[in-house]
Amino acid sequence: MSIISSTSPSTSSTATLSQRLGAAIGASILGACLVYFAGFSHIEAVHNAAHDTRHSAAFPCH
Amino acid sequence: MIKRIAQTAGFSGLLAALLLTLLQSFWVAPLIMQAETFEKAPAATQVAHEHAAGTAAHTHDAEAWEPEDGWQRVLSTTGGNLVVAVGFALMLAGLYTLRAPTRTAQGLLWGLAGYATFVLAPTLGLPPELPGTAAADLAQRQIWWIGTAASTAAGIALLVFGGNWLLKALGAAILVVPHVIGAPQPEVHSMLAPEALEAQFKIASQLTNVAFWLALGLISAWLFRRNRDDRYIA
Numbered sequence: 001m002s003i004i005s006s007t008s009p010s011t012s013s014t015a016t017l018s019q020r021l022g023a024a025i026g027a028s029i030l031g032a033c034l035v036y037f038a039g040f041s042h043i044e045a046v047h048n049a050a051h052d053t054r055h056s057a058a059f060p061c062h
Numbered sequence: 063m064i065k066r067i068a069q070t071a072g073f074s075g076l077l078a079a080l081l082l083t084l085l086q087s088f089w090v091a092p093l094i095m096q097a098e099t100f101e102k103a104p105a106a107t108q109v110a111h112e113h114a115a116g117t118a119a120h121t122h123d124a125e126a127w128e129p130e131d132g133w134q135r136v137l138s139t140t141g142g143n144l145v146v147a148v149g150f151a152l153m154l155a156g157l158y159t160l161r162a163p164t165r166t167a168q169g170l171l172w173g174l175a176g177y178a179t180f181v182l183a184p185t186l187g188l189p190p191e192l193p194g195t196a197a198a199d200l201a202q203r204q205i206w207w208i209g210t211a212a213s214t215a216a217g218i219a220l221l222v223f224g225g226n227w228l229l230k231a232l233g234a235a236i237l238v239v240p241h242v243i244g245a246p247q248p249e250v251h252s253m254l255a256p257e258a259l260e261a262q263f264k265i266a267s268q269l270t271n272v273a274f275w276l277a278l279g280l281i282s283a284w285l286f287r288r289n290r291d292d293r294y295i296a
Contacts, residue, residue: 027156034149044126050142
């Protein structure tokens with residue numbers, strides 16, 4: 001796996017708190033949207049597709 | 063920083079989702095399918111009714127697309143797992159930018175916190191359900207679920223990171239609020255599947271979710287630390 005990319009100097013070590021806070025909030029909101037879409041959306045086809053995921057994860061279903 | 067979050071979330075979500083799918087396929091899904099045989103049996107005897115041509119019919123479950131049992135169903139469940147896992151991993155990776163794990167093993171603690179937030183606390187009020195179980199209004203349950211997860215997350219954060227006892231006490235209070243309010247319950251409890259199957263499903267669901275969250279926490283902490291932004295490289 002080429003997960004490590006150590007070519008470009010990154011900003012993380014120098015990122016300010018507000019930058020990191022922004023990234024954390026942004027990532028959390030995006031993550032919550034993904035979980036909401038697959039786990040809670042009322043669109044029938046999405047419900048049917050992710051049905052077993054929802055039951056297994058103990059999300060409210062039906 | 064954003065690249066680091068994306069890489070961590072993408073890969074750890076993918077790996078944890080594959081583990082989840084594997085556990086589900088062999089343990090959880092068979093129980094769901096078994097319960098569906100009870101659910102679908104009486105449905106077949108329902109009186110058929112017709113809609114006048116041209117009028118908008120109310121939605122029937124059967125009318126929307128649904129994956130066929132077999133590879134279609136496994137594939138779409140895998141897709142669902144993947145979206146959910148990457149979503150949870152994004153939240154974890156986002157939090158790591160604020161509180162980076164100092165050791166990979168700390169990921170286990172993050173995983174446990176995730177399990178407590180998104181599985182344990184909500185299932186205290188709304189236990190894992192097999193298809194065919196009577197339950198309160200879906201929207202109300204979803205609201206309670208989301209509220210419980212949010213308050214559990216805030217409560218745990220205050221308990222763990224709170225600087226003084228006052229904040230910790232506040233965290234503990236926030237933790238119990240949703241359970242004092244209580245989850246929406248159906249007027250009559252009933253289920254089509256036998257109780258033994260339901261009990262087995264609850265255990266299967268809890269253990270699968272523990273495994274998923276521990277794996278997600280561990281893998282994400284490991285990857286996040288591996289992708290350490292060249293801090294020690296000139």
